[in-house]
């Protein structure tokens with residue numbers, strides 16, 4: 084079986100060529116909506132239509148090649164669509180679903196969303212009793228601290244979990260049809276109920292985002308008196324607080340929407356921290372060591388690294404001379420060696436870190452290959 088450069092096989096093409104083209108409407112093609120759109124864009128049998136309230140954004144979706152067409156008309160995007168993906172911040176989801184439900188949608192179409200919380204939107208859609216359409220809550224559990232259409236990537240969800248939250252009244256055929264479409268994301272699709280989703284994701288994603296932001300703000304306040312805090316924070320601190328750079332509006336909406344769950348989790352967090360305080364007050368070194376042992380044991384049971392919530396980046400620093408063309412050369416050589424660079428950052432101050440270029444990779448294997456290649460180009464690499 085042959086495979087073409089966009090990754091689909093000839094048998095995929097012949098299967099879909101005989102079937103009518105499926106229209107996929109994406110409402111809000113930002114990081115997540117845009118990345119989903121790219122999973123189907125250019126594949127035979129799909130037409131991707133982007134919607135934005137902002138005409139400039141709609142034009143940008145087409146210019147970036149994320150969608151086949153874009154419109155500012157909700158109705159135009161929704162009409163005849165087989166799948167409608169609502170990819171806007173959580174506080175807007177219910178309103179979008181209300182407005183879509185008021186339109187003469189294609190019978191049998193599936194409306195889904197990508198919000199990071201699921202209970203409220205699923206309950207809202209259940210109450211609406213959609214006529215002829217099915218709503219299935221969805222959450223692709225991969226992302227990044229970046230946002231907007233420019234950050235969209237076709238492989239964002241590869242190997243990640245994609246949670247669907249059907250209810251007792253969702254037809255198995257509709258779930259199957261959405262699952263089939265989501266195969267193009269190469270994510271692992273799982274179905275759980277919305278309340279369990281919010282409890283689990285609250286603990287493994289939302290609480291860590293709160294902790295990261297609190298930690299950064301605590302250190303920022305010390306830094307007001309002494310800039311060394313910031314300058315020495317380039318290593319582990321930088322890594323564990325990466326998620327504090329998430330989009331403020333997206334995170335405002337997620338945290339306020341999952342408020343009930345988070346208040347309970349913060350009580351438990353307070354108890355954990357108070358436990359540490361008591362161990363320190365009692366100078367109980369063995370107690371502290373025991374906490375590290377318990378954490379290490381559970382952590383060693385986590386699944387192998389896969390893209391998911393709080394994916395860490397793999398980074399190295401490269402020392403390069405201040406000459407024109409050097410950065411371009413490194414990027415080109417990595418590209419030619421098929422090493423996927425996820426970000427390249429020029430560091431202004433040489434004092435803080437061992438090199439002036441920071442290269443980030445999503446996969447550890449790409450970092451390893453870059454670290455092996457770069458010295459052969461004549462540059463020192465640190466990681």
Ligand SMILES: NC(=O)C1=CN([C@@H]2O[C@H](COP(=O)(O)OP(=O)(O)OC[C@H]3O[C@@H](n4cnc5c(N)ncnc54)[C@H](O)[C@@H]3O)[C@@H](O)[C@H]2O)C=CC1
Nearest residue numbers: 111112113114115170171172173198199225226227230231
């Ligand atoms: N950021 C992440 O890593 C992840 C986010 N999500 C969820 O995906 C959804 C979208 O988030 P991102 O793609 O990260 O955000 P984004 O900021 O990249 O994209 C948001 C999209 O919504 C549109 N939008 C924003 N405000 C709007 C308004 N007032 N009216 C109409 N459209 C508006 C924007 O134009 C943009 O197209 C959110 O519900 C979020 O909870 C899910 C998984 C991961």
Ligand SMILES: O=C(O)C(=O)Cc1ccc(O)cc1
Nearest residue numbers: 199225226227228392393394
């Ligand atoms: O950047 C990271 O590692 C994240 O945790 C991204 C993320 C943010 C929100 C989600 O609902 C899912 C994933």
